[in-house]
Amino acid sequence: xxxLRLAIFLFILQAVVTRPxxxxxxxxxxxxLSEAQLAPLASVIEEAIRTGRCPGAVVLVGQQxxxxxxxxFGNRAVVPQQVRMTPDTIFDLASxxxxxxxxxxxxxxxxxxxxxxxxxxxxxxxxxxxxxxxxITVRELLTHYSGLRPDLDLKPEWSGYETALxxxxxxxxxxxxxxxxxxxxINFETLGExxxxxxxxxxxxxxxxxxxxxxxxxDTFFSPPPAVHDRIAPTQYQLGETGKMLxxxxxxxxxxxxxxxxxxxxxxxxxxxxxxxxxxxxxGGTRAGARVLSPLxxxxxxxxxxxxxxxILRGLGWDIDSPYASNRGELYPLGSYGHTGWTGTSIWIxxxxxxxxxxxTNRVHPDGKGDVVGLRTxxxxxxxxxxxxxxxxxxxxxxxxxTGYFELMKSHRIRGVRNGKVxxxxxxxxAENFAPLAGMRVGLITNHTxxxxxxxxxxxxxxxxxxxxxxxxxGPEHGFTGTADEGAPVASGQDPATHLPVYSLYxxxxxxxxxxxxxxxxLVFDIxxxxxxxxxxxxxxxxxxxxxxxKGIAVYVLxxxxxxxxxxxxxxxxxxxxxxxxxxxxxxxxxxxxVGELAEMxxxxxxxxxxxxIIKMRGWERTDWYDETGLPWVKPSPNLRTLTEATLxxxxxxxxxxxxxxxxxxxxxxxxLGAPWxxxxxxxxxxxERKIQGVRFLPVxxxxxxxxxxxxxxxxxxxxxxxxxxxxxxxxxVELVAALYRLFPQDFQxxxxxxxxxxxxxxxxxxxxxxxxxxMRRSYEAREPFRRMREKYLLYx
Numbered sequence: 001x002x003x004l005r006l007a008i009f010l011f012i013l014q015a016v017v018t019r020p021x022x023x024x025x026x027x028x029x030x031x032x033l034s035e036a037q038l039a040p041l042a043s044v045i046e047e048a049i050r051t052g053r054c055p056g057a058v059v060l061v062g063q064q065x066x067x068x069x070x071x072x073f074g075n076r077a078v079v080p081q082q083v084r085m086t087p088d089t090i091f092d093l094a095s096x097x098x099x100x101x102x103x104x105x106x107x108x109x110x111x112x113x114x115x116x117x118x119x120x121x122x123x124x125x126x127x128x129x130x131x132x133x134x135x136i137t138v139r140e141l142l143t144h145y146s147g148l149r150p151d152l153d154l155k156p157e158w159s160g161y162e163t164a165l166x167x168x169x170x171x172x173x174x175x176x177x178x179x180x181x182x183x184x185x186i187n188f189e190t191l192g193e194x195x196x197x198x199x200x201x202x203x204x205x206x207x208x209x210x211x212x213x214x215x216x217x218x219d220t221f222f223s224p225p226p227a228v229h230d231r232i233a234p235t236q237y238q239l240g241e242t243g244k245m246l247x248x249x250x251x252x253x254x255x256x257x258x259x260x261x262x263x264x265x266x267x268x269x270x271x272x273x274x275x276x277x278x279x280x281x282x283x284g285g286t287r288a289g290a291r292v293l294s295p296l297x298x299x300x301x302x303x304x305x306x307x308x309x310x311x312i313l314r315g316l317g318w319d320i321d322s323p324y325a326s327n328r329g330e331l332y333p334l335g336s337y338g339h340t341g342w343t344g345t346s347i348w349i350x351x352x353x354x355x356x357x358x359x360x361t362n363r364v365h366p367d368g369k370g371d372v373v374g375l376r377t378x379x380x381x382x383x384x385x386x387x388x389x390x391x392x393x394x395x396x397x398x399x400x401x402x403t404g405y406f407e408l409m410k411s412h413r414i415r416g417v418r419n420g421k422v423x424x425x426x427x428x429x430x431a432e433n434f435a436p437l438a439g440m441r442v443g444l445i446t447n448h449t450x451x452x453x454x455x456x457x458x459x460x461x462x463x464x465x466x467x468x469x470x471x472x473x474x475g476p477e478h479g480f481t482g483t484a485d486e487g488a489p490v491a492s493g494q495d496p497a498t499h500l501p502v503y504s505l506y507x508x509x510x511x512x513x514x515x516x517x518x519x520x521x522x523l524v525f526d527i528x529x530x531x532x533x534x535x536x537x538x539x540x541x542x543x544x545x546x547x548x549x550x551k552g553i554a555v556y557v558l559x560x561x562x563x564x565x566x567x568x569x570x571x572x573x574x575x576x577x578x579x580x581x582x583x584x585x586x587x588x589x590x591x592x593x594x595v596g597e598l599a600e601m602x603x604x605x606x607x608x609x610x611x612x613x614i615i616k617m618r619g620w621e622r623t624d625w626y627d628e629t630g631l632p633w634v635k636p637s638p639n640l641r642t643l644t645e646a647t648l649x650x651x652x653x654x655x656x657x658x659x660x661x662x663x664x665x666x667x668x669x670x671x672x673l674g675a676p677w678x679x680x681x682x683x684x685x686x687x688x689e690r691k692i693q694g695v696r697f698l699p700v701x702x703x704x705x706x707x708x709x710x711x712x713x714x715x716x717x718x719x720x721x722x723x724x725x726x727x728x729x730x731x732x733x734v735e736l737v738a739a740l741y742r743l744f745p746q747d748f749q750x751x752x753x754x755x756x757x758x759x760x761x762x763x764x765x766x767x768x769x770x771x772x773x774x775x776m777r778r779s780y781e782a783r784e785p786f787r788r789m790r791e792k793y794l795l796y797x
Contacts, residue, residue, distance in 0.1 A: 033061065033068045033355065037386040041069065041379060048375040049074040054344055054363040055370070056085035056233075060271040061383055063355040065279060070271065076233040079245065079366045090219055090232045090268050091360045092251050094341030097267035098188045100220075100277055101207045103142065103317030105195045107297050108210055114198050117142070117316075124194045131172040138194070140177050141187040142316040143306045147173035149777075151185040152254055161258045165193060174780060176567050179725050181312040181322070181693065185254060185264040192263020204261045214290040215276050220269040222261045224248050232268065233362040235343055241367045251343050251364060265342075271358045278349050278356035302337045302351070307725055312693075344372045348380055353387045422629040425558025425596070425615035426452045426461065426526055434465040436556065436613060440521040443472040443512070445505070445544055448482035449528035449560075449634050458526045458558070463498045470500065471520060476527060476540040477506040478637050485706065486639065486664060506536070510581060511543040514551065523548050526558040528636045529595045531565075532650045533574060534756050537636070539584040541595060542602050549610035556613045559596035559795070563626035563636075563646050564729075566592050566796065571650065571730025572759035573782045582755055588783050589650050589730035589758070592622075593790065600793040614795065622796055625724070639669035647724050648695075654733030655740065658752040661714050665706035672702055673736065674716020676709060677747040684717050686739050690772075694727030696720045731776045734762060738772040 038061060045057050056074030060067065070087055077083040093100065109115040115124065117139040122129035128136075133148075140146040152167050168190055175182060192203045199206050204222040212220045224232060226248075234247035250256050252265035260266050276287060281302065285293030293301075301316040313320040318337040338348035344363030349356045359379050363370030429436065430452060442462065444450075450458035462470040473480060479490040480502050489507030494500065503509075503516045512523070523544055527537045541557070548555050571589025579586065585602060593601070596614035603612050619629075626633060626643050635641045640649060645668070652670045656662050663672030674680070680699035687697040700718045704710055721727065737757065740748040754763060759782075765775045 033063045033386055035069050038069045040382050044378045045073045053370050053375055054361040054372050055365050057361040058087055058089055058271045060275050060358040062275050088231060088270055090228055090270050091345055092235050092343045093267045093269055093345050094252060094265050094343040096339055096341045096345050097265050099317045099339045101267050102188050102191050102263040104211050105206055106191055107293060107301060109198050111294060111297055124197055127169045130169050136177045141191050143314045144181055144183050144187055145178050145306060146187050147175035147177045148184045148186045149174050154253055159257045164258050178307055181726050188264035189262050211292055214292060215287060217273040217276055220273045222266045224268045234365055235362055236364040236368045271360050274347055274358045281349055282354050346376050357383050420619055420624060420629045422620045422631055423618040424560050426458050428618055429615050434468050438467040441469045441471050441519055442522045442524050443474060443520045444470060445474040445525045447475055447480045447527055449636050450526040473500050473502045474505050475502055477536045505540050512547045517551050517553060520553055522554040522556055524556045528560050530636050530646055531562040533587055533589050534582040536582060538598055539581050541599060542584040545602060545608050545610045549608045554611040557596045557599045558615045559594050559617050561620055561626055561629050562594050565625050566622040568592050569783060569787055570728050572757055572762045572779055573786055574758035575760055578758055583758055587786055597793045597795050616795055620796055639664050644721050645670045647721060648719055651729035651732030654756050655736050655753055657755050658749045661704050661708045665704035666702055671719050674714030676712055676714060678715045680715040682743055690735055692732055692735055694723040696722060734776055735772045738766045741766055
């Protein structure tokens with residue numbers, strides 16, 4: 001389901017579609033602001049200056065086409081000598097370049113029909129498609145869902161715009177395009193080049209002629225001319241605390257190397273010019289007779305355009321609600337939007353109250369140690385508090401267009417609202433009247449998940465199938481009823497309905513014996529997998545294939561969906577010598593394959609030589625999560641009760657071999673992690689500071705009814721899943737292992753996680769104190785051979 005905030009936002013938009021324009025126009029704005037109401041801004045900003053957060057600032061607040069507050073505070077420079085801040089100071093805007101210049105230029109070209117948001121970038125820059133980038137779209141660059149990493153490397157040293165272009169071409173996505181929010185300067189460096197290629201003009205010239213000059217933004221430019229040098233706020237020593245002071249030269253090192261002009265940084269401007277631009281957007285793309293954008297384009301840019309499942313809401317270029325939106329404050333409504341810049345700049349615009357807040361600082365001056373994240377929040381909150389709450393009518397009136405919504409839903413390859421109608425392998429087999437098994441004596445490896453779309457057991461369907469003789473049933477871990485506790489041996493028995501023998505393949509015996517296979521022509525496998533390397537059902541499949549190959553018995557796999565999608569390949573790759581019952585094959589934690597595809601890979605890569613047949617699904621797409629298939633959720637094992645738990649499982653379960661509880665014996669397994677020796681608040685605070693995408697952590701206490709620490713109070717964390725598309729669950733697992741080892745090295749038995757983490761190098765790096773994110777980035781190359789091998793066995797587009 002779509003996250004709540006996006007659902008509410010879209011509900012509001014849908015509600016206003018039926019409102020006549022006259023009703024919208026009749027709604028008054030929120031309370032009119034006065035300069036006296038904004039008096040608290042002075043103490044807020046002066047405190048930030050006094051505590052070293054920034055040397056000075058310019059704040060400009062506008063509402064309803066008028067400037068309410070325009071003030072300068074502190075100094076624009078403190079070295080080599082103090083220079084007072086003035087309202088007309090020119091600032092290095094840093095990443096505000098992305099929205100003021102690059103996004104606007106791209107959308108102008110969209111309006112002219114020269115660019116389409118859904119086109120692959122390679123349509124405009126053919127070389128860009130190299131290294132798996134052929135499917136990245138213009139939209140994905142604008143929303144930061146391209147999968148590209150944050151920025152180009154600065155080492156070895158390089159310089160020149162033309163040098164940067166082949167470096168971009170050589171980039172490889174670190175995430176599947178459309179699946180994960182990664183704030184990336186490369187996205188906008190690429191967009192700047194698209195503007196150049198499509199328009200035939202360098203970005204700085206196109207923006208000057210088509211944006212800044214028509215609007216009268218006379219103090220906005222790349223590479224400021226010498227005549228305005230004295231009004232520019234310097235930024236930082238080029239080498240951090242040494243080297244020349246950057247004063248009128250771009251602070252961003254990549255943009256500096258590119259010659260001062262890039263799509264992600266390099267623009268300089270004043271608060272007054274940014275006020276002109278903010279009013280342009282509030283006016284629907286027109287100001288003082290100059291039309292720069294259409295109202296429809298402004299609406300599209302500033303409403304959610306990220307994938308529908310995304311908790312991180314981005315417009316086209318503009319930020320709506322993300323970890324970077326500190327300048328939104330705590331009170332502005334969700335319909336507002338803005339952006340920040342690394343040097344200490346920010347702009348936030350609220351179409352509900354028709355207000356904008358511009359805060360410009362050079363917080364990096366002189367040594368890069370300033371920090372205005374908190375200041376942005378407090379400034380925005382002061383303004384929003386002065387405005388008072390907006391009425392429902394005001395919110396509805398401010399956002400009239402829903403035209404982009406259905407386009408958005410169609411344009412993303414990860415579709416959180418897809419309502420598929422998938423036929424599993426057993427459904428297809430029934431539709432074919434069991435023809436592939438005609439005349440065979442079969443054994444069925446299954447459990448409670450082996451059911452057709454009508455809920456009928458595969459056992460019963462095969463038992464009654466014409467021309468098929470079901471002779472034996474085999475059950476995996478948790479038994480063929482799926483009720484046995486984790487780790488508990490399962491005894492063999494008899495199925496009450498058919499009176500057929502049920503052979504347990506979990507306990508003393510994990511492989512079908514010759515006696516069990518006697519008289520069989522084929523083994524049929526029908527079990528719902530979890531999509532994770534250490535989930536043992538696929539080991540049971542592999543062992544059964546090995547036994548069948550030795551006896552010359554065919555194997556038929558009735559395929560089923562990977563419940564956590566068949567697209568994502570994530571996590572450490574298993575060391576080849578660590579194969580075991582919880583690790584049948586050297587693959588990443590999330591393999592992104594179905595059981596049928598895994599069977600094909602096991603057969604060929606392990607040279608099993610089994611006569612293998614896959615009864616493929618119909619209607620399944622690789623990007624489907626289980627709740628998009630139209631199939632009812634049947635928990636694949638006792639402690640994977642929901643899709644949320646299955647989503648968290650690949651990460652949380654990685655620590656399970658150690659002396660911790662992962663919530664088994666509670667109502668929310670794999671949504672909890674704890675132990676008697678953990679300090680809850682300490683662990684939760686550390687993990688939240690890590691800013692792991694898609695999940696947040698709350699300190700909790702719980703008492704498991706079974707499993708490790710049964711009956712003991714465990715202190716730990718509750719994991720709150722915010723955005724399953726953004727979450728890299730195996731990376732979460734590495735973060736958990738690293739956090740427990742760093743915070744509680746004397747208590748946490750890290751070595752016992754090896755079987756499930758699966759990679760000695762990962763644990764060694766954690767023990768050395770390496771950053772978990774860096775560890776996972778280095779593991780990308782280790783996954784590449786598996787990715788290439790995997791491609792040969794994929795059965796579905």
